[in-house]
Amino acid sequence: MPTWDEGEFTWIRGRAEWAPGRLLQEYPSPAAVEALTSPPPGDGWLYVWAWQDRAAGCVRTRGFPRRGDGITEDEATGASAVVLTAALGRPLDITQGRGSQILTRLGPDGTVDVGGRVVADD
Template sequence: MTETEVRRLRVFTDETGAAGSLLVVVLDAGKRFPEPDERERIAHGLGLPATVFVDDAEQAELAVYTPGGELPTAGDALVGAAWKLGRILGGHPAVLRPTGGDAASWQDQGRVWVRVPLATVPPWRHRQLADAAAVDALTLPRPVGEDLEQVWAWLDEPAGIVRARAFGSRHGVAEDEACGSATMLLAVTLGRRLTVHHGAGSIVLAAPGPEGFADVGGLVVEDERLVIDDVEGFLAH
């Protein structure tokens, strides 16, 4: 049986390559794991904020799953997928094709960026707190009604630097270490480019894009390479 490469990445790391949101990229998924139920089992078993199934690497066709099911798109998933595809194809993909619609991608000063239609982004709510200490003091589990919420405070308002955390239990993850989609929506809400210190140490960059779009970017590193030959082997790893 042909083996399948599974790459675990960390997306939106800091300048040293530390922290970042864990993401698995499953290559050759169109042949190995074409069925939605298989993908749902894998994503649920991993328990990560997102798992990307690459159906066609050359065309950058892919699907994004959380432990709770498929999403049309996700910021960290697309940034990580663009980074990985750029390395296996020998050149950065100009367009990614998730099920939610095409997303432009580019690199700038070592950061990978994607431009995402806002209509495909989950409906994150935002709650501003008085300062970063108040954001840091939040604990899990969150009260009922505070699901799919990004909580934030200014670190340096003139410079556009923010402290934030995101809680999205409906997607199967109690706290998202570095949430691209919520940060894109925050940049659009505030109408400016942001540098967001997210979670335990991640850095997410975001900016409003053209009408109906937003941009998100950051650093990516490879965390681990796995090789599997079936779903059961994957989940048993």
Template sequence: MTVPESDGAQIEVVRVFTDPAGRFGNPLGIARYSAVENADHQALAARVGFSETVVVHDPDPATERVKMRIYTPKVELPFAGHPSVGTAWWLNDQRHPVKIIDVPAGPVEVATTDGITWARARAEWAPNFEFHQFEDAAAIATLDPADFPEGKHYCWGWTDEPRGAVRARMFAPAMGVPEDQATGAAAIRLTALLTRGLNITQGEGSQIFTEWDSDGWARVGGRVVADHPIVV
């Protein structure tokens, strides 16, 4: 039997894809499975209200793997980049590092190098987005979430094409997210579309890095910082 909410459960919070000073980034809620085992996880994510909340099992130290489920306020996702990067960093910070996060889409390889936490996945695991390229990247700042009442939209433009620098915003009311401050899955999709690594500035100032593998895999990475836990 499940209950619609989990009164008193502590949700850890990290901000994923911050700038070098630890500013901006996208909040991620992290719930330990043991604390919310009998709760309705989708209802819990809606109550938390972040673009994504994850439910994480205890890692297996023998295999260095962990199971994870990902929820937006409206739907469960088979894969998402910001939760994968954020959870990998958090587990490492908790002294329970893993090499693989098993999500419904498949095994996500994770690693941290020089302060950047990376997650490797296939582009087709990510949700489909409608991409809108802007010739004038400055115009992206003038967009209003109300302009996108439905669907999943990623608006982007080059700020320095030779260096792979991109300005972007994402609007996904279909996922219960009017605007997302940093979207790893969309970054992977765009990387696959352009078949090159990118340095993306999204939302107010979040920074996302990607790398393209010619065999169809891509990596998405960024900086993560701890934020204050919440109780729901």
């Protein structure tokens, strides 16, 4: 899996099919995504998202593993960002969790490039 530095980010390239079983659920607004106090009911990985600015490709997301191992929310998940980018077919600027930033863009041959910065979990 190739990685490279570009500007202030380190990038990696992946494919949506490398993260099978991730459910994407669009919400009506970023406020609705932020208002979640716990993972929505269900099983399996859930990536909730809403447009912040559709024209600019900015989205607000949260990632919920829902696998029963005590990890309620993933602060910044590149795999889910790859899946969302592939599904929408466009580059994204993603705000996830408490404020991590994930940038994505379409790569060659159906791949997705992903880079970003994570808010530390105190």
